[in-house]
Amino acid sequence: MAPSNHFSLPSELIEEILYRTPVESLLRFKATCKQWCTLISSDKRFMHNHLDHSPEQFIRIDDDQTVQIMDPVTRILSESPIPYEFRNPFPVSSMVHCDGLMLCVCDDLNNGRVRYGNLAVWNPFLKNIKWIQPSVCYWGTDYFGFGYDKASRHNYKILRFSGDVSFSRVEESDPRKCEIYDFDSVSWRSIDAEFGVDVDTDCVGVSVEGSMYWIAQKKESEFFILCFDFSLETFTDVCVCPPFWDTRRLGCFNGDRLSLLTQDEESMEIHVWVTKKLSDVVVSFSKYFSVTRSDLPALQFHGDMALPGYFIGKKRNIMAWCEGDEEEDDKLYTCITFYEIDQGGVRKQIETGRHGLSEYNDPLICSYGYVPSLIPVPK
Secondary structure: OOOOOOOOOHHHHHHHHHHHOHHHHHHHHOOOHHHHHHHHHHHHHHHHHHHHHHOOOOEEOOOOEEEEOOOOOOOEEEEEEHHHHOOOOOOEEEEEEEEOOEEEEEEOOOOOOOOOOEEEEOOOOOOOEEEOOOOOOOOEEEEEEEEOOOEEEEEEEEEEOOOHHHOOOOOOOOOOOOOOOEEEOOOEEOOOOOOOOEEEOOOOEEEEEOEEEEEEOOOOEEEEEEEEEOOOOHHHHEOOOOOOEEHHHHHHEEEOOOEEEEEEEOOOEEEEEEEOOOOOOOOEEEEEEEEEEOOOOOOOOOOOOOOOEEEEEOOOOOEEEEEEEEEEEEEEEEEEEEEEEEEEEEEEEEEEEEEEEHHOOOOOOOHHHHHHOOOOOOO
């Protein structure tokens, strides 16, 4: 009898291979054996390790009907229908990404005044959605953060606050307060997190390594980075913010730092700043690179249009998915365009969509950073 060629790989090596396997393929691998099915479906350690090995992508909601996901490296664009729950009267107006989960702020279009109608957590890959009911109601002046307790990464939390929290507790009946939503208790609770600043409403915050970051300002002083630590449940000042113009967007860089992209609307110069590691004792921004060519496109065509979504590459390049206006045959269109830009100018330009202005509802941000994830929405 011929000797058997059967052999098995060590489990550690199998996991290392699976960490580098696209999430779409892993779902098919669940049928391979019971061990793999358990690993992919239930092992939180494996889910988070796989997430940390996965490359970032763009996600955007187009015309309130379609979810678009783009790989910025291959520039492959995939589309799927938006979940029924996010159609009128609760379309998604803004999102915060954390571990492949999107915290979705949804507007009530049937309401006469600007007010948030609802809040949901969504895994676009697994197609899980959980609606988060308010303690009282959501308001148009609310800010939201999304992160986790570093002692237990699967312990995800939502932050809600409104205006200057240090002055909003004058009356106990005032619905504007600072609250934390715990998925374990499925409820909101008030917290004593003091701060007295104005958050930059034109630059939506970003979640990095479980903490939330925004651009903020204390009265007439200089702008700085405000952090909310979900482990300590406190606000802290991180560092001074670099100078910026009307077009500005805060993002994550290299998984453990912040980036800031700014563009001068007159000269079209683009400046990219990055911080040191956010875990360092002293954090500060330094200029990473600038693009000073005069033929650069406007990443935010004008103040009424959506902010660009972007990634900063390690080769000093920018990948941005933006909105812009274009006139054709005496008609004005909103064009959705992907750009790859480095210090030599525009390297790639791909139009991914076009809408008549009357057909299109401008979102707050054109696109978001996103990593497809096996992590289910917490129940």
